[in-house]
Amino acid sequence: MSTSPPVAVATPSPPRTASLVGFLVVMELASGLTQGWISPLLSSFVERYGLTSADANWITASALLSTVVCVPLLSKLGDIYGHKRLLAVAASCVALGSVIVAIAPDFGLLLAGRVLQGAITAFLPLEFAIVRERAGERAGRGIGLLVGALTIGASLGLLLAGVAKQYLSLSATLWIPAVLMILAIVVLLFLVPETTTRKTGGVDWLGAALLGGGLVLFLGALGNGARWGWTDARTLTGMLGGLAVLVLWVWVEQRVRHPLVDLALLRGGGQGLPLLTAFVFGAHLFGSSAPNSVFLATKPRSTGFGLGLAGSALGGALLVLGATMFLGTALAAWLTKRLGRPRRW
Incomplete structure (x- = not known):
């Protein structure tokens, strides 16, 4: 057969x-x-x-x-x-x-x-x-x-x-x-x-929440400091609270089994100068985008500045x-x- x-x-x-x-x-x-x-x-x-x-x-x-x-x-x-x-x-x-x-x-x-x-x-x-x-x-x-x-x-x-x-x-x-x-x-x-x-492995939901929450608190207070006043309780509470949450995030990331961001990689590998350069470049590029766009579009006859494009x-x-x-x-x-x-x- x-x-x-x-x-x-x-x-x-x-x-x-x-x-x-x-x-x-x-x-x-x-x-x-x-x-x-x-x-x-x-x-x-x-x-x-x-x-x-x-x-x-x-x-x-x-x-x-x-x-x-x-x-x-x-x-x-x-x-x-x-x-x-x-x-x-x-x-x-x-x-x-x-x-x-x-x-x-x-x-x-x-x-x-x-x-x-x-x-x-x-x-x-x-x-x-x-x-x-x-x-x-x-x-x-x-x-x-x-x-x-x-x-x-x-x-x-x-x-x-x-x-x-x-x-x-x-x-x-x-x-x-x-x-x-x-x-x-x-x-x-x-x-x-x-x-x-x-x-396999877990997801660091706590790390994500701490990182996002800390940044929102700190930068939200920083961005509104001129409006609220730099000594206003809302400004100080937001900035100090945000920093505290970010410090807690660093502490958690160093101890959790599957961290959201492996901070050990950031400390080693010769990445100090590239990260600093990227930070400064990002602050310039993104921080100036709104003022640049507004300046280019603003009509100088009505405001005294701008290019009126x-x-x-x-x-x-x-x-x-x-x-x-x-x-x-x-x-x-x-x-x-x-x-x-x-x-x-």
């Missing part, structure tokens, strides 16, 4: 690495455009909600505060439950936040939408994990394409937001990134495969920043090879 060999059941083949990276590039173009879309519109937010330049800084700061928690938390959850799944969650948060920003009737709801948009910075680490599992040692080129797509998208956002502002209402202009993000989610859900590698001219002026950032990214690897590795600090 003869037996026939088992027949393998055909399964749909996953997309090739090049196609996969192409689909993720769509995500990063939408991500970059969304991130670059806000800066040219800051002066319009000031007019709509009657804000000061200090208030307008919170439009940027609220999203940045969210990223501090979102990046390590969503990356960890992606390792446990699947990177595509968490990328879809992050993109859904960004899409919802973009809709809220477009329809927000008051400044508080606008900031809530911006907090949700902060999940956008978790896109890259989750995408890197997807590409690395598929491409292995050849993932470097795909990762470079994703970073380049982000930079190009941000540059397009700076330019196109200024153009859209010239011809559309503020609400209609703000709907554009929301629609693009929803379309990117469709591409992700139907064309990007899930990763199969999973890691509008529409595409405003977007073009801000595009210079995006172009130089793209150039720096492109030259970084070449300069490192030419000048040698930096000293360890």
